Amino acid sequence: MNTFFNCKETWLHKTNPSLKLIILLCLFVFAITIHQLHFMILFTLVIALLFLFGTGYSYKHIFLLLIPFLFIFLSTSTSMILFGKGETTLFKWAYVHITKESLIRGIHIGCRALSFAMLSLTFALTTQPVKLFYSLMQQLKLSPKYAYTFMAAIRLIPIMIEELQTIRNAQKVRGVQGQRNLFKRMNILMIPLLSQSIRRAHRIAVAMEAKRFDASKKRTFFYEIGFSKFDIFFASYFLIMFTVAYLFSIHFHISRYRC
Amino acid sequence: MDTVSSLKNLRLKFPGEDGLLFKDLNLSFKKGEKVLLLGPSGCGKSTLLQVLSGIIPRSVEIPIKFDSIQIPDKWGFIFQDPETQFCMPYVDEEIAFVLENLQVPRHEMPSRIEELLNEVGLHLKDIHTPIQNLSGGMKQRLAIASVLALDPDVIFFDEPTSLIDESGTEQIWETVKKIGEDKTLIIVEHKIEQIIDFVNRTIVFTPDGEILADGDSFSIFSHYKEKLKQYGIWYPGAWSEYKKESSSIIESKQQTSLYLDNFKGYRNKELKISLGSTSVHSGEWIMVVGENGAGKSTLLLSLMQLIKSSGSYQINNLTIKKINDLYGLAYLVFQNPEYQFLTNSVYDEMTYGTEQNPENIAKAEEILTTFGLTGKEKHHPFQLSIGQKRKLSVASAFIQQPKVILLDEPTFGQDLINTFKMLEWLENKRQEGSMIIMVTHDSQILKHFATRVWEVKKGELVNDRKVSNCMWSKEERLYEHIF
Numbered sequence: 001m002n003t004f005f006n007c008k009e010t011w012l013h014k015t016n017p018s019l020k021l022i023i024l025l026c027l028f029v030f031a032i033t034i035h036q037l038h039f040m041i042l043f044t045l046v047i048a049l050l051f052l053f054g055t056g057y058s059y060k061h062i063f064l065l066l067i068p069f070l071f072i073f074l075s076t077s078t079s080m081i082l083f084g085k086g087e088t089t090l091f092k093w094a095y096v097h098i099t100k101e102s103l104i105r106g107i108h109i110g111c112r113a114l115s116f117a118m119l120s121l122t123f124a125l126t127t128q129p130v131k132l133f134y135s136l137m138q139q140l141k142l143s144p145k146y147a148y149t150f151m152a153a154i155r156l157i158p159i160m161i162e163e164l165q166t167i168r169n170a171q172k173v174r175g176v177q178g179q180r181n182l183f184k185r186m187n188i189l190m191i192p193l194l195s196q197s198i199r200r201a202h203r204i205a206v207a208m209e210a211k212r213f214d215a216s217k218k219r220t221f222f223y224e225i226g227f228s229k230f231d232i233f234f235a236s237y238f239l240i241m242f243t244v245a246y247l248f249s250i251h252f253h254i255s256r257y258r259c
Numbered sequence: 260m261d262t263v264s265s266l267k268n269l270r271l272k273f274p275g276e277d278g279l280l281f282k283d284l285n286l287s288f289k290k291g292e293k294v295l296l297l298g299p300s301g302c303g304k305s306t307l308l309q310v311l312s313g314i315i316p317r318s319v320e321i322p323i324k325f326d327s328i329q330i331p332d333k334w335g336f337i338f339q340d341p342e343t344q345f346c347m348p349y350v351d352e353e354i355a356f357v358l359e360n361l362q363v364p365r366h367e368m369p370s371r372i373e374e375l376l377n378e379v380g381l382h383l384k385d386i387h388t389p390i391q392n393l394s395g396g397m398k399q400r401l402a403i404a405s406v407l408a409l410d411p412d413v414i415f416f417d418e419p420t421s422l423i424d425e426s427g428t429e430q431i432w433e434t435v436k437k438i439g440e441d442k443t444l445i446i447v448e449h450k451i452e453q454i455i456d457f458v459n460r461t462i463v464f465t466p467d468g469e470i471l472a473d474g475d476s477f478s479i480f481s482h483y484k485e486k487l488k489q490y491g492i493w494y495p496g497a498w499s500e501y502k503k504e505s506s507s508i509i510e511s512k513q514q515t516s517l518y519l520d521n522f523k524g525y526r527n528k529e530l531k532i533s534l535g536s537t538s539v540h541s542g543e544w545i546m547v548v549g550e551n552g553a554g555k556s557t558l559l560l561s562l563m564q565l566i567k568s569s570g571s572y573q574i575n576n577l578t579i580k581k582i583n584d585l586y587g588l589a590y591l592v593f594q595n596p597e598y599q600f601l602t603n604s605v606y607d608e609m610t611y612g613t614e615q616n617p618e619n620i621a622k623a624e625e626i627l628t629t630f631g632l633t634g635k636e637k638h639h640p641f642q643l644s645i646g647q648k649r650k651l652s653v654a655s656a657f658i659q660q661p662k663v664i665l666l667d668e669p670t671f672g673q674d675l676i677n678t679f680k681m682l683e684w685l686e687n688k689r690q691e692g693s694m695i696i697m698v699t700h701d702s703q704i705l706k707h708f709a710t711r712v713w714e715v716k717k718g719e720l721v722n723d724r725k726v727s728n729c730m731w732s733k734e735e736r737l738y739e740h741i742f
Contacts (some may be wrong), residue, residue, distance in 0.1 A: 008698060092304070104362045130352060148356075152346035159342065169565045170598035172582055173591045174655070175612050200343045207344035209318040210336040211405060212360040220362050245544030 008056035012126040014230045018139040021132070023235060025121055031112055039253070042245035044111040044118075050237070051118040055125045059165035065125075077110030104227050129154050134162035136227040150203050160197060167192050263413055263443050264311055267326040271306065271315075274322070280306060284618075290412070293444045293457060297465030297477065299490040300646060300674050304447040305339075308415045311445065312336050331413040331443070335406030339418040350376070350393070350401060350691045351386040352574045357408040375404040378432045394551050395548065396427020400434050407438060414439065416446040422604075422671070424551055424700040432696045448492050449674060454688075455480075458548060466490065491676030498703040501679065508710065515541045515694060516663040521570035525559025531566070532557045534720045539711075541692040544685070546705045548698075549715035553696040558715060563591040574663060590661035594668055596652035597641065605643070606636035608655055612719035623658065629684065630654045646677045653681065664688060666697040682708055 012020075034040050052062060084106060086099025133151050136142040137209075167189060176188070265287035271280045288294060296304045309315040313330040316323055338344045347353045354372045363371065365706045373385060379400040389662055390398065399419050406414060406728060416435070420428040432453045435444065448454065461476040468731075472483050476564060480494055487494045517539040524532040532554040539545065547555045562564045564582040572579045574588050593599055602608050603616035610724075627633050630650045635643065651668060664685070670678045686708060699705060706713065714722035 030664065087559075130348065148346055149350075155346065155348050166593065167598045168596075169563075170591075170593040170595075171601060172565065173563060174601060175586055175659075176601065180449055188601050191641075192600065196595075196597065202486065203338065203340060203343035204346055205315060206318050207336075207338055208346050210312070210338075211357045212312060213356075214360065217360075218362060219359045220365055221367055222352060222359060222365065224365055 005062075007058075007223065010054055010126065011057035011233060012050075012054050012122070013056070013128075014023030014102070014228060015126075015234045016139065016225060016227050016231050017127050017135040018225075018233065019227070019231050020123060021067045021136075022230060023117055023238065027119060027238065028116065031115055036249055039107050039246060040108050040111045042241065042249060046114040046238070046241040046245060047115045047118045049241075052154040055122060057125060065121060066118075069121075072117060073114045073209060075108045076104040076113050079106075080109050081142070099248045130224060131223060134221060134223045138221060138225055143215060144213075144219060148208065150212065152201075152208070153216075156197065156200060156204075159200075160193065163192055164189070170209040260286050261290045262329065262627050263290050263331050265327075265329045265643055266311065267328070269310065269328075270322075270324040271303070271310065274323055276385065279468075284468065284470070286311075286462075286470075288413075288443060288445060290443055291441065293439065293459050295451065295454065295458040295461045296445065296447045296460060296464065297449075297451075297487070297492050298468075299492060301644060302466050303468045303631035304464060305417050308336070308445065308447055312415050314398045321528050331411075332416065333411045334408060334413045335409050336405060336415045337399065337402050337417065337419045339421055341395050341402065341422060345390050345398075348389055348391075350381075350383060350388045350390055350410070352403065353390060353549070354408055355406045357405045361409070371408070375407050376401075376436060379404040380405060380437075380618070388506075394425040394427060396430045399423060399427070399431050403431075403434055403438065406550075411442065413443040413445065416444065416448065418448055420448065422448055422700050425702065427551075432457070434536050441638055441722070451493055452495060455495055463487065463492070465568050487601035488675070491674040493675050497675055498707070501707065515575055515692060517663060517694065518573040519570065520572075522561070523569045524557055524570055525569070527569040528558065528567075530718065532718050532720075533562055534558065534561075534570075537720075537723060539696070541695050542589060542689055543710050544689050544695045544697070544708055545711045545712045545714060546697055546709040548705065550702075554716045554718040555715050556667055557718070558720075559591055559696065559698060561665055562663075562665060563589060565591075587659050588661060589665060590656040590659055591665040592653055592656050592667065592669055594671060596645075596648040599652050599655065600640040600648075603639055604636065605640060605651060608640055608651060609658060611655070611658075613658060626654050626657050631680075646673060649673065650677070650681070653684070662693055664693055664695045664697075668700065670699070670701065711722060 031043065033049050034043060052059075055062065081098055082096050084099070084102030086097075086103075086105075087099030088098055088099065088100035089099040090103065096121040130151060133142070137144055137147045142179075171188065176185070267285055269281050269284040269286075272278075275278060276296075284307075284466075286307075298304050309319060309471050310323060310328075311330070311505065314336065336624065345353050347356050351372050352371075352514050353562050354375055355368055358368050358371060376383065376386060381397060381400050381404060390401065394399065402419075405712065420431055423431065428450060435454075436457055444458075446458065455476060459519065461472075461479040462470060463472040463479060463486070465471045472479050473488060484494055488497075516677075518532050519538070520536045522534040522536070523530060524534075547558055549555050557566065561568045562572075564579060564585060574585075577584065577588075579585060579588075600608060602611055605627070606623070609627060610619060613619045613623075624633075627636065630653070632647065632650060632654065633645065640648065643651060649669065653666075656664065665687075669685075670681055673681065682704065683696055709726055713720055713724070713726045
């Protein structure tokens with residue numbers, strides 16, 4: 001993913017990818033268990049802080065990436081706010097019925113969606129696929145068979161995108177534009193693309209075995225990925241920030257806004 | 260001398276096909292031999308290489324039978340397609356992949372990688388370079404470097420230069436000559452001019468997969484030339500013997516003219532090709548030449564209005580603004596024929612977009628006959644052989660009766676018979692009054708067929724000259740730097 005734009009390498013890039021992945025998954029689960037509105041908002045802020053200032057990308061790019069996710073935030077929260085059930089009415093007009101409960105729940109769900117999005121983006125922006133799979137092989141004992149399959153597949157993605165464009169051009173020359181049936185149009189695009197991809201995948205597999213790739217044998221690693229102080233930073237960042245956030249929300253007795 | 264690789268009574272059959280590809284084939288190779296395998300397309304040369312290296316049946320499951328086989332202890336394999344023999348995104352990672360497979364300790368890797376890249380003459384500023392930034396010739400040399408990491412005694416080459424331009428081809432063979440001195444090399448290749456002095460044994464296969472001749476290269480090419488010609492195999496001097504049937508320009512019925520004025524092509528708002536002002540007339544065959552990435556294919560795309568363009572562009576006084584204006588006027592044949600197939604049978608392919616009237620059907624059948632595709636009407640286009648696919652893609656261009664035919668290296672990787680045939684069809688079209696604009700890397704085609712040459716350099720048409728056959732001794736030197 002990080003081949004799209006240039007970026008500065010930050011400490012997040014140096015964090016162990018497997019550890020990053022596991023902590024992330026834990027945070028996903030944790031976010032679902034949060035039922036206090038204020039804690040949820042603070043939780044989102046803690047992640048936003050990391051996302052905005054930690055990834056090393058320019059603010060322009062970060063903002064561009066954030067647009068679709070802000071849209072998700074707005075769409076999930078407004079639908080809940082406007083049409084959700086509740087008792088304490090704040091505003092009512094035709095089908096729109098805003099209650100205190102639906103407002104709280106709407107913001108809560110929006111925050112959840114936004115924090116999921118920012119967590120995944122932070123991961124994608126600061127992790128090289130190759131390093132991730134090397135780390136998965138070394139720390140989590142992922143079988144090299146799957147790791148190298150994925151790495152070879154990632155290499156094929158840009159080739160396929162370019163090819164799709166070429167096929168569309170080639171078909172335009174034959175006068176395909178008139179074709180209105182979407183299914184038929186997909187069909188004639190997908191068949192050459194897939195046939196080409198299957199053939200490519202097969203050839204790569206043969207080439208890999210010709211280079212003595214053997215998933216059952218022991219292997220050495222070009223990138224040795226271990227742990228460093230950055231991993232402690234990463235783990236303690238979330239630990240400390242969330243503890244502070246939690247204490248903060250308890251201290252101000254605002255836990256009554258439960259969802 | 261020791262035998263490094265041998266086969267006794269090999270039988271092999273492709274699933275779904277009737278006959279055996281090989282029937283009781285015997286072969287053996289001695290240490291240090293440089294062997295060239297020749298044969299018509301589809302005779303099974305590439306399959307044989309895969310059997311000799313053990314890829315069949317270990318990685319590719321095809322039923323085979325043999326009395327005995329000796330697979331070399333240490334071997335490497337260079338494949339045809341430079342895109343599909345790497346599994347990692349960066350140069351250093353790709354070679355490291357091989358070293359990892361061999362369980363080389365990590366601390367030895369960086370120096371080994373440098374060493375291997377030097378051996379094949381790939382001097383990169385930074386070895387952590389994306390593979391996709393390399394040219395075709397460089398990619399193949401990277402493939403050789405990663406194979407050298409295996410420290411092979413025998414290296415198999417499966418048409419390593421058939422998708423590479425001429426300068427790349429030269430680099431590849433130079434590298435092979437340098438690294439191959441003490442190794443056994445078994446090569447399948449049809450662009451043979453550059454390796455003919457280098458191989459010391461040539462084996463010729465018949466279309467049925469039997470050995471026609473086996474011996475030192477010089478005597479093979481002098482004794483079996485007629486057979487090679489008949490099978491459509493390239494042999495040294497094929498071009499110099501080739502005589503065009505008629506080179507006189509017949510006064511054509513239709514007159515077409517194409518005008519460009521300050522014509523420029525853009526991609527993502529970036530100026531990619533600028534053609535300036537020029538005009539082209541009926542009966543001209545323009546060859547577009549230039550280095551890889553100079554903008555030759557972009558030039559064709561812009562003339563076909565597949566990318567944004569500015570300036571004025573007219574064909575027969577009709578202003579061309581978008582691709583729909585070009586229907587029935589111009590047609591671009593892409594390099595990969597599969598991209599342009601739209602239907603499920605060869606016949607439907609030939610009648611696509613035309614009305615189903617007797618006239619069109621007769622025309623379609625006539626074109627299929629000229630292209631030697633009769634009897635294949637019911638086949639799915641994807642089931643055809645690569646040569647037939649290429650023929651079909653050109654044949655389907657003729658259905659629209661284009662006045663301007665644009666082609667992107669239509670003879671790439673074709674055997675002798677198909678190359679000459681394709682060029683003759685185009686020559687016919689030209690004499691009937693079409694204009695042809697074709698990208699090519701082949702100096703021989705340029706020499707025999709071009710009436711005009713466009714040289715493209717860094718996205719600009721820098722040289723535009725008319726040529727005729729008698730001028731070639733002089734011209735040859737002019738274009739030497741390109742090839």
